[in-house]
Ligand SMILES: Nc1ncnc2c1ncn2[C@@H]1O[C@H](COP(=O)(O)OP(=O)(O)O)[C@@H](O)[C@H]1O
């Protein structure tokens with residue numbers, strides 16, 4: 148079996164026009180990413196796919212709220228919005244990969260696992276929403292909406308505008324990890340922990356119950372990567388490389404960095420919370436738990452990145468050095 152690589156597809160990387168693009172537009176973006184993933188499989192890598200749902204889960208939540216406001220339709224709890232986006236985006240990735248394999252005459256099976264991810268009911272993040280979801284707004288639009296919905300919380304998201312935030316507890320365990328492992332061992336390309344997984348808490352009698360939150364898919368992916376012993380973690384997002392001084396005149400794209408250098412950049416606040424910071428924290432956690440390398444890049448650079456010709460590579464040590 149080839150080296151096990153886990154590829155996380157950013158929810159924003161599938162949305163090109165702030166929520167005004169159609170489901171078909173999203174499928175086209177998924178198909179473009181699928182071409183790059185199948186390229187990796189053709190090169191002999193054993194690939195597991197995860198994906199975000201930040202924009203999509205916010206759109207779903209808003210659809211439900213509007214349907215409730217104007218037509219008294221029963222509202223959809225946030226946890227069910229997560230489950231719906233996991234199924235909907237998983238379906239698109241599954242179909243795009245299956246079709247791309249068929250087009251190239253590759254005999255490879257694809258399966259999406261509906262994945263519940265356990266969180267703690269005591270997680271302090273339930274009281275402090277941080278996960279940006281849905282569309283980007285101007286400050287004026289955000290202030291107007293806040294007047295109508297005083298309980299909504301908005302944050303500025305990496306210079307791209309203001310977004311609503313929802314609670315984002317940390318993942319503790321992936322409930323379906325054994326099913327995921329079995330499918331990988333049987334030769335499937337598995338799609339799992341979509342949207343960070345459906346958040347559930349364990350009750351006193353060892354049963355699970357869903358909770359309203361959106362888990363960060365980068366943390367859930369890093370946890371899955373550890374639980375399946377992946378060798379490489381790849382996070383695809385809207386930028387080809389991670390930068391220091393992001394958005395400033397002295398912005399500098401990073402090519403290869405060590406764990407220690409990355410930690411220093413975190414201390415110097417180079418990575419925005421809610422967007423790049425969780426990717427970096429998830430990467431460090433993966434590398435400190437037996438992972439070998441992390442690559443952060445955009446979907447179109449995947450093939451070049453795996454061959455070290457694109458992307459930001461975070462490594463335990465650089466060739467000729469021993470830095471960790
Ligand atoms: N230091 C940084 N380097 C590069 N991009 C950054 C940095 N800090 C914030 N960003 C922003 O974070 C975005 C990635 O976060 P986000 O869009 O929320 O992720 P996702 O693709 O998982 O949905 C990038 O597209 C960029 O706009």
Ligand SMILES: NC(=O)OP(=O)(O)O
Nearest residue numbers: 158199200201363364
């Ligand atoms: N759930 C999640 O982290 O989604 P994004 O990666 O799209 O923000």
